[in-house]
Amino acid sequence: MNYAEDGMRYCGGAMITDTTAEAEKRQNQIFARLSGEQKVRLAMELSDSVRDIAWEGFCRRHPLVSEKRLRAMFFKEIHGVESLKRPEGQGDE
Numbered sequence: 001m002n003y004a005e006d007g008m009r010y011c012g013g014a015m016i017t018d019t020t021a022e023a024e025k026r027q028n029q030i031f032a033r034l035s036g037e038q039k040v041r042l043a044m045e046l047s048d049s050v051r052d053i054a055w056e057g058f059c060r061r062h063p064l065v066s067e068k069r070l071r072a073m074f075f076k077e078i079h080g081v082e083s084l085k086r087p088e089g090q091g092d093e
Contacts, residue, residue: 054078 019027034042058074065073075083 051078 017024031039055074058077059070062070062073072083
């Protein structure tokens with residue numbers, strides 16, 4: 001991996017980030033000053049944001065599917081397995 005004249009990182013000719021080397025350096029300095037708790041909180045917030053973006057895209061790709069079914073499909077897409085939670089009225093009683 002190397003930096004081109006524009007400051008972007010490239011690998012095999014493909015740009016792998018939209019962050020300049022200087023911006024990345026500054027981000028790393030800021031991140032290094034965060035406490036462990038702050039880093040965990042930031043990671044959780046980023047995870048929530050990514051999941052929300054993925055959910056919105058998933059809903060747009062399946063506009064005719066009920067929300068209940070969408071949630072089951074999304075769970076499988078994200079985790080690779082069916083949800084263990086059974087639909088209401090189909091549990092062992």
